[in-house]
Amino acid sequence: MDLRRLRYFVVLDEELNFTRAARRLHLAQPALSQQLRTLERELGARLIERGPGGCTLTPVGVVALAEARAVLARADSARSRIDAAIREQGGRLHLAYTRSARGGLVDAVVARFRRENPNVEVIAETGWTALNVAGLLSGKFDAAFVRPPLYEPELRCRILGTEELLLAVPAGHPLAGLRRIPREAVAGEPAVMWPRENGPGMFDRTVEQIWPDGGFTLLRHEPDDEQLLRAVAGGSVVAAVPAGRARALRVPGVRLRRFVAPLPTIDIGLAFHPRRVSPLAQRLLSALDDPPPDSASAQSPLAPQK
Numbered sequence: 001m002d003l004r005r006l007r008y009f010v011v012l013d014e015e016l017n018f019t020r021a022a023r024r025l026h027l028a029q030p031a032l033s034q035q036l037r038t039l040e041r042e043l044g045a046r047l048i049e050r051g052p053g054g055c056t057l058t059p060v061g062v063v064a065l066a067e068a069r070a071v072l073a074r075a076d077s078a079r080s081r082i083d084a085a086i087r088e089q090g091g092r093l094h095l096a097y098t099r100s101a102r103g104g105l106v107d108a109v110v111a112r113f114r115r116e117n118p119n120v121e122v123i124a125e126t127g128w129t130a131l132n133v134a135g136l137l138s139g140k141f142d143a144a145f146v147r148p149p150l151y152e153p154e155l156r157c158r159i160l161g162t163e164e165l166l167l168a169v170p171a172g173h174p175l176a177g178l179r180r181i182p183r184e185a186v187a188g189e190p191a192v193m194w195p196r197e198n199g200p201g202m203f204d205r206t207v208e209q210i211w212p213d214g215g216f217t218l219l220r221h222e223p224d225d226e227q228l229l230r231a232v233a234g235g236s237v238v239a240a241v242p243a244g245r246a247r248a249l250r251v252p253g254v255r256l257r258r259f260v261a262p263l264p265t266i267d268i269g270l271a272f273h274p275r276r277v278s279p280l281a282q283r284l285l286s287a288l289d290d291p292p293p294d295s296a297s298a299q300s301p302l303a304p305q306k
Contacts, residue, residue, distance in 0.1 A: 003075055005039040006068040008032060009047065013065050017054045083279070090119030093280040096132040096144035097124060098199075100225055100245055101268045105161050106145055109270075109287050116287075120280060129199035136273050142281035146271045147202035157269040158288050164243045165206060165264040166256045168228070170235040176255040183259070187215025192228055192237040195221045202266055206240050209264035229254050242266060 008025060012032070015021040022029040040047050047061035057065060093113075097106065114122060127135075132144035133152055148157050167186065169175045175185060196203040207216050219237050222228045226249055228239040233253035246256050270288065272281055 001042060001071070002039070003072065005035050005042075006072055008035050009039060009068055010065065010072065012036065012048070012055065013057065016056070018050075083283075090117075090121065091280055092121045092123055093117075093278075093284065094140065094142045095122055095124045095284070096135055096141045097126040098129050098132060098145045098147055098268070099126055100147060100202075100242055101145060101163070104244060106268060109160065109284070112287050113284050117280070117283065129202060130197055133271065136271055139273075139276060142276075142278050143270055143272045143284055146269055147199050148267050148269045148271075149201040149205065150271060151200060154273065154275075155271050156274050157271040158285060159267050159269045160288065162265045162267050164258070165210065165240050165266060166243050166246055166258060167210075168232045168239045168241050168246060168254050168256055170232055170238075171253050171255050172235065173238070173255070175238070175257065178257060180260045181257050183210065183212060186210060186238065187213065188217055190217050190219040190237045192220055192222055192231045192239045193218060194223060194225075194228065205266060206264070210240050210259070225249065226251070240264070 008021070008027075011025055012018065012021040015024060018029050018032060022032040025032060027035075036048060043060075043064060045060040045064075046058050047064050049056045049058055095110070110122065110124075114120075125135075125141075129146040129150075132141065132146050133150060133155065135141040136144050136155055137152065145160075146157060148159065150157055167175070167181050175181055175189075178185070193203065193206075210216075220231070222231050225241055225245045228241060229246065229249055229251040231237055232239050233251050235253075241256075243256075246254075270285065272285065277285070
């Protein structure tokens with residue numbers, strides 16, 4: 001018997017209305033009705049009396065409801081015991097960080113996972129989003145922190161937070177004297193960026209937001225944010241950089257300026273392959289649904305500043 005249909009049946013009893021139950025289950029009402037009719041066929045009896053004012057249970061439905069609740073309780077209890085055994089037994093979580101987003105909410109989520117799973121060994125690597133994506137596709141990683149959007153349809157990505165993009169300019173540059181940078185002031189300015197193949201989605205999103213009308217003049221590539229900022233300090237180029245990373249590096253000779261609204265932003269996400277989600281990876285994903293108590297302070301480097 002399908003546990004999912006039993007859960008649908010229990011929710012319908014709690015709501016006594018197909019529309020409300022479907023909304024609560026994030027289903028279309030016809031889909032919910034079809035699932036419950038299938039349950040009735042499996043059991044060989046009508047469980048629900050449907051009417052214009054709602055629905056009620058048949059005498060068989062009342063018995064089936066009690067049994068469904070008992071079955072689901074046993075299933076949930078079994079899952080809890082299995083999860084506890086996994087935590088006690090340990091295991092290995094293969095995880096990838098992205099170079100441009102350490103600290104803040106990323107570290108808070110992983111720290112919480114470590115606290116709740118002390119016997120699990122976290123084997124972590126740090127790489128560009130493109131390398132992390134390749135590792136997910138090959139099965140090397142259970143989960144990976146990335147800079148979305150991702151262009152691989154077979155992967156899924158849960159967004160953790162959003163970070164503002166700043167413009168890094170040389171200290172002596174005319175734009176350094178502005179409090180806010182309008183988009184048109186950046187058009188045509190020689191710019192430095194990391195190679196697009198390192199993270200195509202983030203690269204494209206950065207260009208689309210900061211140079212929406214064109215004028216993106218790429219002078220050269222640098223491998224990472226620190227080298228971007230050092231290139232800017234040389235006095236000949238500007239660069240768009242994540243706020244948290246740029247402020248943490250504090251490269252001399254560089255001024256960080258915010259843009260005129262709308263503020264350009266980039267996301268940080270946790271990506272996974274939906275057909276290869278290990279129990280440990282699922283536990284890490286669950287940490288995103290219930291942030292740790294210190295997440296408010298931990299998230300500040302990712303949040304756009306007012």
